[in-house]
Amino acid sequence: MKARAFDYRRVASVAEALDAYAACEGEARFLAGGQSLLPALNLRLDAPDLLIDIGRIEALRGITLEGAQLRIGALTRHAETLASELIAAHAPLLTQAAAYMAHPAIRNLGTMGGSLALSDPASELPACMRALGAELEITGRDGTRRVAADDFFLDLFENVIEPGAMLTAVRVPLPAPGTRMRFEEIARRRGDYALVGLAAHLVVTGATVESARLALCSVGPTPMRAPKAEAALVGRPLDAAAIADATAALADDLAPDEDEGFSAAARMQLARVLLGRVLSALMTREHGEMAA
Numbered sequence: 318m319k320a321r322a323f324d325y326r327r328v329a330s331v332a333e334a335l336d337a338y339a340a341c342e343g344e345a346r347f348l349a350g351g352q353s354l355l356p357a358l359n360l361r362l363d364a365p366d367l368l369i370d371i372g373r374i375e376a377l378r379g380i381t382l383e384g385a386q387l388r389i390g391a392l393t394r395h396a397e398t399l400a401s402e403l404i405a406a407h408a409p410l411l412t413q414a415a416a417y418m419a420h421p422a423i424r425n426l427g428t429m430g431g432s433l434a435l436s437d438p439a440s441e442l443p444a445c446m447r448a449l450g451a452e453l454e455i456t457g458r459d460g461t462r463r464v465a466a467d468d469f470f471l472d473l474f475e476n477v478i479e480p481g482a483m484l485t486a487v488r489v490p491l492p493a494p495g496t497r498m499r500f501e502e503i504a505r506r507r508g509d510y511a512l513v514g515l516a517a518h519l520v521v522t523g524a525t526v527e528s529a530r531l532a533l534c535s536v537g538p539t540p541m542r543a544p545k546a547e548a549a550l551v552g553r554p555l556d557a558a559a560i561a562d563a564t565a566a567l568a569d570d571l572a573p574d575e576d577e578g579f580s581a582a583a584r585m586q587l588a589r590v591l592l593g594r595v596l597s598a599l600m601t602r603e604h605g606e607m608a609a
């Protein structure tokens with residue numbers, strides 16, 4: 318199959334992109350890396366009248382430190398996320414997650430903004446944003462607002478971006494001393510979407526877990542936090558007993574669906590195994606400790 322005919326317009330600024338969207342009388346889509354949108358067009362799962370190519374907008378690029386946050390432009394390619402020294406130093410969860418995403422050819426084109434705007438619950442980056450407590454910057458014709466990642470994802474492929482508005486950047490808080498973070502996933506083959514993925518972010522002071530943010534992919538309609546498992550970790554040492562309690566509590570947090578070839582019980586078991594594995598790795602400082 319090939320895509321239905323559409324108009325194409327390349328824009329040079331965010332304002333031009335927003336104006337082009339507003340002026341379109343039919344359906345318009347922003348085109349970033351095209352790694353999800355173009356397959357959807359070719360399969361005729363989507364058939365917009367106009368593609369607005371935002372890939373050359375310089376203002377959507379760049380990874381910078383801004384106060385207590387790391388700002389990552391929406392057009393940051395997955396390969397840039399993987400290679401960035403700033404991201405490795407301040408948000409290594411994203412470096413680890415990007416290594417699991419697809420294959421080099423797709424990582425060379427796919428973007429941070431495209432992945433988050435698509436809001437596929439099987440994707441790695443949405444779960445990372447929730448675990449990191451990031452903010453997402455959304456720009457419309459009436460200005461820019463910031464939304465906490467916990468409030469951004471609404472349902473399967475749905476989020477709070479209004480039609481015609483654009484994701485312009487994400488802002489990740491710089492890690493507090495004692496922060497440990499780790500991303501791992503279980504997939505059939507390296508590069509496949511995760512059967513289950515886990516982004517874990519802990520702050521450990523002395524021997525005590527001060528805070529825990531756990532976000533999983535492929536176990537629900539959005540990237541899922543695990544509040545019961547998080548609560549089982551906080552206020553106590555990160556030891557075998559705490560890990561056993563957290564993995565047991567996970568059953569109260571998640572209710573994955575059945576799908577072809579994978580029962581809900583099997584997916585739940587994978588999530589438990591993954592949580593135990595990631596937390597065990599985080600018991601030792603060498604794994605993910607950010608600052609003394």
Ligand SMILES: Cc1cc2nc3c(=O)[nH]c(=O)nc-3n(C[C@H](O)[C@H](O)[C@H](O)COP(=O)(O)OP(=O)(O)OC[C@H]3O[C@@H](n4cnc5c(N)ncnc54)[C@H](O)[C@@H]3O)c2cc1C
Nearest residue numbers: 347349350351352353354419427428430431432434440484
């Ligand atoms: C074979 C294959 C394997 C893959 N494996 C994985 C994987 O393992 N993990 C994973 O996470 N992803 C995977 N992907 C998807 C890939 O990561 C995409 O790059 C990503 O999902 C979308 O990014 P993009 O820049 O290509 O967006 P596009 O395809 O250009 O756009 C996707 C959607 O987001 C909208 N959009 C794009 N940018 C913005 C913006 N700034 N503001 C508002 N809306 C915007 C578009 O209008 C469109 O609706 C895979 C893709 C392929 C083809």
